[in-house]
Amino acid sequence: MNKGIAAIVAAGAALATLPWLGLPPFYESILYLVCHWIVLAVSWNILSGYSGYFSFGHGAFFGIGMYASAVFAGKLGWPFLATLPMAALLPALLGLFIGFVVFRVKAVRGELFALLTLAVTFVVATIIINTPIDGGPGIYLNAVEVPHVGPSPASSLYLMILLAAVLTLVAACKVQGSKLGIGLFAIHDDEDVAEVMGVPTFRYKLLAFALSCALAGLAGGIHALFVSYVTVGETFNITVPLTVVLMSVLGGTRHWAGPAVGAAAITALQYFFTAGDHAVAGRAAVGAILVVVILFLPEGILGQVLKRRAAKRKDAPAPAPVAVPQAVVPTASVRPHPTAAPLLEVRGLSKAFKGVQALDGVDLQVRQGEILGLLGPNGSGKSTFINVVSGHYPLSAGRIVFDGQDLTGVPAHRMAHAGIARTYQIPRPFAHMTVLQNVAMVAMFGCASLDEKSAEREAWKWLEFTGLQGRAQALPDDLNLHQRKFLELARALAARPRLVLLDEVLSGLTPGEINEAIELIRRIRDQGATIVFVEHVMRAVMALTDRIVVLNHGKLIAQGHANEVMRDAQVVSAYLGKAAHA
Numbered sequence: 186m187n188k189g190i191a192a193i194v195a196a197g198a199a200l201a202t203l204p205w206l207g208l209p210p211f212y213e214s215i216l217y218l219v220c221h222w223i224v225l226a227v228s229w230n231i232l233s234g235y236s237g238y239f240s241f242g243h244g245a246f247f248g249i250g251m252y253a254s255a256v257f258a259g260k261l262g263w264p265f266l267a268t269l270p271m272a273a274l275l276p277a278l279l280g281l282f283i284g285f286v287v288f289r290v291k292a293v294r295g296e297l298f299a300l301l302t303l304a305v306t307f308v309v310a311t312i313i314i315n316t317p318i319d320g321g322p323g324i325y326l327n328a329v330e331v332p333h334v335g336p337s338p339a340s341s342l343y344l345m346i347l348l349a350a351v352l353t354l355v356a357a358c359k360v361q362g363s364k365l366g367i368g369l370f371a372i373h374d375d376e377d378v379a380e381v382m383g384v385p386t387f388r389y390k391l392l393a394f395a396l397s398c399a400l401a402g403l404a405g406g407i408h409a410l411f412v413s414y415v416t417v418g419e420t421f422n423i424t425v426p427l428t429v430v431l432m433s434v435l436g437g438t439r440h441w442a443g444p445a446v447g448a449a450a451i452t453a454l455q456y457f458f459t460a461g462d463h464a465v466a467g468r469a470a471v472g473a474i475l476v477v478v479i480l481f482l483p484e485g486i487l488g489q490v491l492k493r494r495a496a497k498r499k500d501a502p503a504p505a506p507v508a509v510p511q512a513v514v515p516t517a518s519v520r521p522h523p524t525a526a527p528l529l530e531v532r533g534l535s536k537a538f539k540g541v542q543a544l545d546g547v548d549l550q551v552r553q554g555e556i557l558g559l560l561g562p563n564g565s566g567k568s569t570f571i572n573v574v575s576g577h578y579p580l581s582a583g584r585i586v587f588d589g590q591d592l593t594g595v596p597a598h599r600m601a602h603a604g605i606a607r608t609y610q611i612p613r614p615f616a617h618m619t620v621l622q623n624v625a626m627v628a629m630f631g632c633a634s635l636d637e638k639s640a641e642r643e644a645w646k647w648l649e650f651t652g653l654q655g656r657a658q659a660l661p662d663d664l665n666l667h668q669r670k671f672l673e674l675a676r677a678l679a680a681r682p683r684l685v686l687l688d689e690v691l692s693g694l695t696p697g698e699i700n701e702a703i704e705l706i707r708r709i710r711d712q713g714a715t716i717v718f719v720e721h722v723m724r725a726v727m728a729l730t731d732r733i734v735v736l737n738h739g740k741l742i743a744q745g746h747a748n749e750v751m752r753d754a755q756v757v758s759a760y761l762g763k764a765a766h767a
């Protein structure tokens with residue numbers, strides 16, 4: 186059991202003794218509310234905080250849970266405990282359905298997802314009030330027997346919500362520490378890159394959404410019995426989503442415990458002011474605190490504490506350098522045989538953007554073990570080629586066959602699993618992950634598919650290889666361009682790919698840095714990787730490539746040995762005049 190889960194279980198066990206301590210009922214009722222909001226805020230955070238998909242529909246899932254228990258126990262006479270699985274299942278199914286439709290559409294991210302989920306709340310409310318589920322008058326649960334979990338009905342309700350809070354916290358903690366959590370954090374920072382690095386983004390978002398909805402529904406089911414009278418007006422309003430967002434932002438969304446801290450703080454504050462008959466002042470105080478937190482602690486209370494601790498760790502001496510592993514010691518050069526089998530074969534590859542034919546029927550083979558230079562004037566389609574072959578963009582026509590496997594139209598994460606890795610011309614690291622985490626996550630999700638510990642070891646190896654080991658705990662924003670480019674390289678290599686697509690890794694580097702990078706690329710090939718190399722720096726092209734192909738207006742106009750291709754009249758007129766000045 187990890188430390189977080191042990192702490193949650195220990196705290197839960199201690200709080201479970203409360204009903205037998207003979208304390209005034211006041212404690213149970215305030216703790217009920219704290220646990221209630223912990224379930225709602227922490228469950229919301231599993232999707233929205235971790236992956237950045239802010240949902241304003243949490244009220245709908247909570248409300249469906251309430252109505253599930255109200256209908257099954259209040260109207261149909263089910264024993265209350267038997268209604269709770271339904272209270273969790275029904276919102277989870279709705280979440281899966283919404284996610285299945287919405288998560289496929291790239292345009293529905295950010296504020297559109299928030300608005301869409303808010304709209305779901307009103308749609309669900311309208312259906313419930315206009316059908317026999319409620320029909321208007323609300324549902325009474327006075328006659329429903331409270332399960333005898335504790336010494337009194339109030340303490341039984343408290344114990345049930347306490348158990349739900351423990352479950353929710355354990356789930357959030359487990360998710361955060363798992364591959365799912367790391368994938369969700371990557372989605373948060375850059376979903377397209379996460380997919381290209383091997384994260385099955387669609388599946389992960391669906392899983393997180395379903396879990397988040399199920400836990401909100403569970404809180405709703407218990408709350409139906411707590412309030413004992415359920416109405417649409419009181420259930421499906423903006424209060425639940427707004428409150429959980431505020432609690433999570435206050436506590437911090439990047440840690441499972443953040444929303445729990447926010448939930449405890451805001452509930453206690455509101456209770457304090459309400460008990461003193463100053464409810465309005467209480468709301469104003471909560472609002473003022475939030476303004477201060479958003480302005481001065483954008484990562485929330487817990488986020489700030491963790492940041493300070495991380496900063497202290499960064500100041501600590503760097504861990505002893507890892508021994509340079511065997512794999513990075515240059516071996517005898519693995520030059521491709523001229524008749525080596527093609528690792529990648531594209532046929533009729535085309536990509537059209539609105540009004541622009543970026544790739545137009547490109548046929549190309551990349552042989553096992555070669556460094557293929559991809560050249561062409563600006564706008565000729567080189568980056569688009571990499572974007573299409575790595576799955577970043579869907580192709581418009583053509584076929585992609587990799588190692589005999591037809592990868593046409595498969596999602597980008599499957600291309601990564603098959604062994605294709607890439608760098609971005611403008612580095613796109615995951616901004617909230619350290620350099621080490623950026624590289625380790627690719628070792629977990631890419632072709633290597635390592636477990637967390639092995640992935641970290643692998644990441645150290647590539648940081649050592651690229652000379653970034655001293656910056657392992659830095660955030661990408663703290664790196665200069667040279668280091669960010671090498672981070673891109675380290676990430677691509679940590680996947681243990683069979684084909685590496687390098688998109689202008691040398692642009693913007695000084696001559697000394699270019700020499701270093703050329704040496705590095707040689708060493709990558711010497712380990713057996715096949716490389717497609719987009720570059721304008723001609724001396725690097727001449728020094729590194731076995732073969733080059735030249736694109737112009739999305740069409741392949743020449744291919745062969747660099748010396749021959751450079752003399753081709755079409756290449757000279759389309760590209761070389763310009764390249765000479767690059």
Ligand SMILES: Nc1ncnc2c1ncn2[C@@H]1O[C@H](COP(=O)(O)OP(=O)(O)OP(=O)(O)O)[C@@H](O)[C@H]1O
Binds near residue numbers: 538561564565567
């Ligand atoms: N996302 C996009 N949306 C619309 N048009 C695009 C997009 N990406 C590329 N293009 C267009 O496709 C064409 C090819 O662009 P691409 O970036 O592949 O060229 P390139 O050869 O890599 O150029 P450079 O050397 O400047 O990087 C250009 O006309 C470009 O404007």
